[in-house]
Amino acid sequence: MKKNAFLKKLLPFAKYLGPHKKVLIISMILSFMSTALGIVQPLFTKVIIDKVLIGHDYQFLFVLLGALVALLLISFLTRVGNNYIYTKYSSRILFKMREDLFDHIHRLPLTYFSKKKIGDIYSRIASDISNIQALITDTIPICLYDIITCIITIAILLWLNWKMALLSFLFLPVGMKILLFIRSGIIKLSEELAESNAEIAHFLVESVGGSTVIRSLGAEKLECNKLREKHSRLLKILLRYQVLGGVSGSIPTLYKVVNTIILFGYGGVLVMKGLLSIGDLVAFSMYQGRIFGYLQGLMGSYLDIQKSKVSISRVNEIIEVKPVNQSGGDIFIPVESIRGEIIFDHVQFDYEEDEGLFADLSFTIPSGKITAIVGPSGVGKSTICFLMMGLIRQNSGVIMLDGIDITRIETECLRNAIAFVPQDVFLFHTTILENLMFSTPDATKSEVVEACKAACIHEFIESLPNKYDTIVGDRGIRLSGGQKQRIGIARAILSNPKILILDEATAFLDASCERRLKDTIRRMMKGRTVIIISHRLSAIQDVEKIISIKEGRVVFEGSPICFFNNKDHEILSYFPLKQECDQSFIIPRRHNSPITKFELKAFGSNGNNVGDGKQ
Known part of the structure; x- marks a missing residue:
């Protein structure tokens, strides 16, 4: 036997x-x-x-x-x-x-x-x-x-x-x-x-x-x-x-x-x-x-x-471990025709049985806008990114891109439309140029330089003895955290995505560099979808919509004005609110004074607050 x-x-x-x-x-x-x-x-x-x-x-x-x-x-x-x-x-x-x-x-x-x-x-x-x-x-x-x-x-x-x-x-x-x-x-x-x-x-x-x-x-x-x-x-x-x-x-x-x-x-x-x-x-x-x-x-x-x-x-x-279905569906969407709207409809997901990370997650990320996803550490914000890209599959519910279930879209098509920059950018033990061109080997040198200028890293690279041919070391050990992040952002920009996901991707940058980088991304990604995940207010000041996640569900979905003037202080508890935030970001008003239609229109949001329907 x-x-x-x-x-x-x-x-x-x-x-x-x-x-x-x-x-x-x-x-x-x-x-x-x-x-x-x-x-x-x-x-x-x-x-x-x-x-x-x-x-x-x-x-x-x-x-x-x-x-x-x-x-x-x-x-x-x-x-x-x-x-x-x-x-x-x-x-x-x-x-x-x-x-x-x-x-x-x-x-x-x-x-x-x-x-x-x-x-x-x-x-x-x-x-x-x-x-x-x-x-x-x-x-x-x-x-x-x-x-x-x-x-x-x-x-x-x-x-x-x-x-x-x-x-x-x-x-x-x-x-x-x-x-x-x-x-x-x-x-x-x-x-x-x-x-x-x-x-x-x-x-x-x-x-x-x-x-x-x-x-x-x-x-x-x-x-x-x-x-x-x-x-x-x-x-x-x-x-x-x-x-x-x-x-x-x-x-x-x-x-x-x-x-x-x-x-x-x-x-x-x-x-x-x-x-x-x-x-x-x-x-x-x-x-x-x-x-x-x-x-x-x-x-x-x-x-x-x-x-x-x-x-x-x-x-x-x-x-014997069953692989994730990499073939995806049979629907091909030309990248240039993708608008970038993402909808989570009653999504349920957990890494372990009975863990219940997301029990019933529903929200909409509008196309062509900058949206922030916020929440306490460990709530599953990065997992949401993996679900969007089809790297992991939800247990139930539907995730849609432009109204199409992502499981029906060809995987290569989906991945080409999305660029993801994590907090800890992984770099291979090779040159800066090869790391930048990892997913776009046909890119020209001028395109690489433009992407690096946009990511505010070109001047630093040019200051190195070997410039773009500099070896970064294992996992980029010869570079600082901020330098690795900017190279990761340049690599994402070079892929010319319709959807850009920044998962704490500017956490290691100083305030000046972060401001310049945000201005560049806003200019280059105009009309495209940008998703920002961060715990820092400086990273989400210019967003047009905020989605707050807590305990596996959406507790707020709406404009920044509604978010920061929310009565539910528990929603804001994971932000070092007053110290870090630019005071011009919070619109002053008397206690319980209503938000004007002009303010809502200025932020491009209907102000829907899942946490407080009165707001």
Whole structure:
């Protein structure tokens, strides 16, 4: 039953052999040729001893030596050619498997990454996939060759002297029983070994990525101690694994010792009685030694298969996660015809069951306007952005772009219409120019420069020694938070979106730079939809509509005037209101004085207040 389960898990990976059938067949033929040439060599030794040295047929000696040299040369060339072919097709299989897994990971729900360690995922892509590739292109074929050659060698041993051969096989059942006894321990330790290595990989990735924080806190020694403890645990597992591996590996050695006693004890007696020739004894000894090698190979293959079982399970855990539907719908909307109105209609979403992040979320983001989404930390403002872009799917309800359900719109079309700039802008370890052109590789240099000028980052880039060819470092570590944000905004502007989402994208900018940037965005995005998410009043002073979210529902939707003159002070509790806000932003009025129609018209809003219908 367990064997069938293993084969069932392995079967999906067999498809990678399909495109390489011809090369695989050629490689197998060359391997069998090389094996066959190796099998006949001891028979040449037998003939040389019995017919040439003892039989004094010296003329036949040169013929045999010539044939032996030819066989060795053919065997050498066959092995070299096969190694080249094997490396070529096995590498392609490995790369294809890794590429497919990599593609699958990029289509997984974002919630998957919040639950898994990045180092563990990396370990599965790198180490576990490599183990599976080695299993199907290396371990299984070698195991097959070892079994076939072992059977042929056993047949030759029986042909040379069946009694002595049977005596030498008596220990085999004992060795197999020992192997089966330690099997469960090897499997368990293989799992622990894989998990421990994955944990260390994650720790290293996380620790190196957080090097600045670690140094600022003076925690270098603490991190080194953590790594030392993890290595200590790994060493204990390795030692236990090596003990069991050593026991399984010593079985062939014990078999060889027993067979040597049989060979020179029983075989020597037969030679002295004239019942066995010296050539037969030497050939028997050589074949018997090869049995030892084949058994060692089979033992090693057995251990590799146990490791691979763990790797297959770990990779299948990822493959079995259902990816997000990336194809989207079949409706194509030309980007230039998109207006940018977004409607959430009774949307329900949660990352975990029974969590209920959004129970019934409904609001409208008008097209061609600047809208702010505000609310306490952790209320789900960034999640709303992910839902808009189709990066995650709602559990129920409808999200519409220009009146069309986004699930019916082609994903590429949807993504091309929206540009998203988060607070923590991710930059790749390459040049500033390549980071800017990441999603628009066909952009011209002048377009890049214009986008950078709009994002108020061009002058800084030009001040660098290598200008736009400056390497930013891993995740942009050589740049400040504000510089990374401006590069992220420039990258978004370069994509010429119909909808621009700024999720705390100006949090690290000084007031002067923020003002210039807001003026530029307002000018360049005129007639387009801009969505601003922020906790700072300075970031939302010029917006035309505010949507306030609290506890999974909309508590306010309307104009800034209505928002900041709202009687419900709880709505404003997450803003440092009076200190930060420009006083001209709040329109002074007497207590309970009504808002005029002129004021509402000036802000382009109907002043609908979900939190207070009287306002």
